Amino acid sequence: MFVKDFRKGFYDAIQHQYLIFVLKYLFINLLHTTILATSRTLNHDNYTSARVLVLVGFDVDALCACRILQNLFQSDQILYTIIPVTGKEELERSYVENSEGIKHVIMINCGGGIDVVETLQPEDCVRFYICDSHRPVDVHNIFNAVQVKLLMKEDEFDNLPDYDDLFREDESDEDSGNDSDSSERSTKRKRFDDEAIDKRRERRLWEEKRTKFLFDYEQFTTYGTSAALIMFELAWKMSKDTNDLLWLAILGVTDQYIHYKTPRDKYIDDVMALQSHVSRHNHRGDDDNIISINCLKLTFDEELQLALYRHWSLFESICHTVSLSCKFKVWTLKGQKRLHEFLAEMGLPLTQCKQKFASMDSSLRADIKPLIQSHMEKYGLVAQDVIVPSFSAQYGYKNKLCAMDVTLSCASILEAIDKGKTPTDNFLNAQDILQRVNVSAMEKGLETAKKQLQAIVTQVQTFLDMHQVISAGPFLYAFVQEGTHDVKYFSKPQCLMRLARYTLEAHCAMSRNKRARSMPLVLGTPLDIEQGTTLVIGIPPLQMDDERKNFFGKAFEQAAASTNSRTLHDCFDTFVMEMKTEDRSKFFDALISLLQ
Incomplete structure (x- = not known):
């Protein structure tokens, strides 16, 4: 209720x-x-x-x-x-x-x-x-x-069915009559059987x-x-x-x-x-501009959609941001050259762009956002690829923290792969990041987030170089190979989600097939080699971005049921599931048949 x-x-x-x-x-x-x-x-x-x-x-x-x-x-x-x-x-x-x-x-x-x-x-x-x-x-x-x-x-x-469409109470089928005449009982029995047949038909139609x-x-x-x-x-x-x-x-x-x-x-x-x-x-008046050293101040502004750029170099940030890296195709020589041209046309020396953002020349650092906005149209960039409305937090005179950076940092710690750490340990460590006084936890989270992004980009480049994103007809699919160096990162649902999205956007950027943006992606990664399990995720096509509706939850359940595949639908996100690696072929055959 x-x-x-x-x-x-x-x-x-x-x-x-x-x-x-x-x-x-x-x-x-x-x-x-x-x-x-x-x-x-x-x-x-x-x-x-x-x-x-x-x-x-x-x-x-x-x-x-x-x-x-x-x-x-x-x-x-x-x-x-x-x-x-x-x-x-x-x-x-x-x-x-x-x-x-x-x-x-x-x-x-x-x-x-x-x-x-x-x-x-x-x-x-x-x-x-x-x-x-x-x-x-x-x-x-x-x-x-x-x-x-x-x-x-x-x-x-808005699409919730009515109560009467989902629940009903069946009337008792028992006959409470007690007639002594056999012919009358026979007539009533026949009428009762007809009513029972009608009720069963009505029940079947209702179900x-x-x-x-x-x-x-x-x-x-x-x-x-x-x-x-x-x-x-x-x-x-x-x-x-x-x-x-x-x-x-x-x-x-x-x-x-x-x-x-x-x-x-x-x-x-x-x-x-x-x-x-x-x-x-x-809100502060003109006479109240002094910020206490332990005061939290929030500001709203249009933020550059660049991954962790305040804590990284500008060049690395662009190369690890989904939208911009796919627009420039930075995994190719031509794409790298185009990115260098973009930076040069903005008047940003490559040496400045490849050093830590905080160490850049202050005049260049202050003009990054207007420079990118003024040159993005020439390079095929649209506003939503570059700019997003967001918030920043500042504790007294310390550096600003962007909401996206803190979120990535916290998410990376929740899915950390440190040896000896339990999920509960990760949960408590992620809570530490949300405390303003715990600077070391925040810095550790930011470094972990960078490693995750680097692992994602490396894996996407491997998919593209080896042509491992394959069309199965109604959808695309790819699998992370066993023995991949950073495979443990992808055994976590949110990191796997970012990998799947990056893979789909990169494939669409490289593909000459006009249908690519209308095709969803199924991505699998080894979960437990000893038990022979695979973690599988399905994401919708890029053209459904305006709705973000994912249909793979039901599709996975139906494909698994029709083939008796050994699957585990334990995740709260229904489009993520575990399955036995041995059942992969028959499961995918059923999924292809279901989605055609």
């Missing part, structure tokens, strides 16, 4: 039950012992049943939403337990292990796509609050009016329509409003919003954009909504 008012239907409900719990134990213990004993009782075993369980998905948006919620809970002294979950199986296991005495469960960017009541089998008193940007949301969660509360914007569900309604609703994977933005709006309505929470909301919206989850129009709408909050929190 959708929650109309997030404050009353969600936060106040949790806070109210928590206060009742505390008052009840205070009252009971005051009757029997001292306040000190009461305090000891509340601080130990009895607090267990007052805790809120928070299950958090593994993406930057979920991490930022979690941080905002933590801030609200800490301000109201509400106890909570945070468990990061990487997939559906871990979600189920984490709930079972931590559900004792829990009355409220919050799911952030996880749980929306499964029937949580059927899957988790909770007690009747447990309430689930789901703030998940993944679409579609399971219809059982939507129409469960008791145990499931959806913290989502209802107007985003066929239900299947069609569900398929139309579930056939595409999309994304709704950022979970971090939802949580920030809750804090705003409670008058607890701050610049720090606003920055977290900005990072959540940015994460959706740089990982190709929302179209540019949706991103700009969210940015405009955030910009009004930035203006409100960062």
Whole structure:
């Protein structure tokens, strides 16, 4: 069930039950012992049943939403337990292990796509609050009016079927009559059989329509409003919003954009909504221009869409930015020459461009954006390839941090491949990046992000040089070869997503086939060589960028079912799955047949 008012239907409900719990134990213990004993009782075993369980998905948006919620809970002294979950199986296991005495469960960017009541089998008193940007949301969660509360914007569900189209109660087929006359019983039995046949026919037709309604609703994977933005709006309505929470909301919206989850129009709408909050929190009069050394200041501006250029060299940044590198085709000699011409025409010496951006001549560094804007048309660049509206944060007199750079840094740490580090360790390390005082964590994240981008570009160049992007008819496909040096980076869903997108854009830039932009891509990479598994992702064609609808979730399920392929659909993004490498051939044959 959708929650109309997030404050009353969600936060106040949790806070109210928590206060009742505390008052009840205070009252009971005051009757029997001292306040000190009461305090000891509340601080130990009895607090267990007052805790809120928070299950958090593994993406930057979920991490930022979690941080905002933590801030609200800490301000109201509400106890909570945070468990990061990487997939559906871990979600189920984490709930079972931590559900004792829990009355409220919050799911952030996880749980929306499964029937949580059927899957988790909770007690009747447990309430689930789901703030998940993944679409579609399971219809059982939507129409469960008791145990499931959806913290989502209802107007985003324009294709939701009606309740009567999905659920029905069958009338009893039992005959309650008790006639003694055999002929009368025979007549009634015949009439009863006719009615039963009609009911079965009606039932079959209804089930066929239900299947069609569900398929139309579930056939595409999309994304709704950022979970971090939802949580920030809750804090705003409670008058607890701050610049720090606003920055977290900005990072959540940015994460959706740089990982190709929302179209540019949706991103700009969210940015405009955030910009009004930035203006409100960062407005300064003429007599108040001094910034405290520990003050966070946010600014809105048109940002160069260059990967980590403030922390890299300009040349390396262009070569590792998807849109610009594909426009120049920097992996070819001709493309490198064209890039050199572009830089020379702007009056930027190559020696300056290849050194760290912060070390460039200050006059050149200040003019980078207007220079690129004034020369981009001649080289076939369009504004959306180069410029994107975004935000920057500045702590006192320290260097500015661009939202896209921080998001990439945080995402790289979430999917770090350091030996001995568990996903929970990565989650905690990623949280450190969001703390303004932890400069070393930010620098480590930026270096890790660079390594990921370098691995992606190297792999894309290998695909192109070896002609490994192959047309299967209705889609393109490519596979990362076993033994590839940086293959471990691609065993993570978000990094694999960026590799797939880079591969598709690079292939379309090089291909002479006019149909290339209308063809989706399926990309596979070795996951576990010992177990013989492959991680597979499917992304939509470039011409569907205005909608960002992905149809591979349902297609993967149907192809696997029709061939009995051994697959695991554990990821919250349904277009990512694991499969046995041995079943790859028959699975792809079925997928080709299905999509033709």
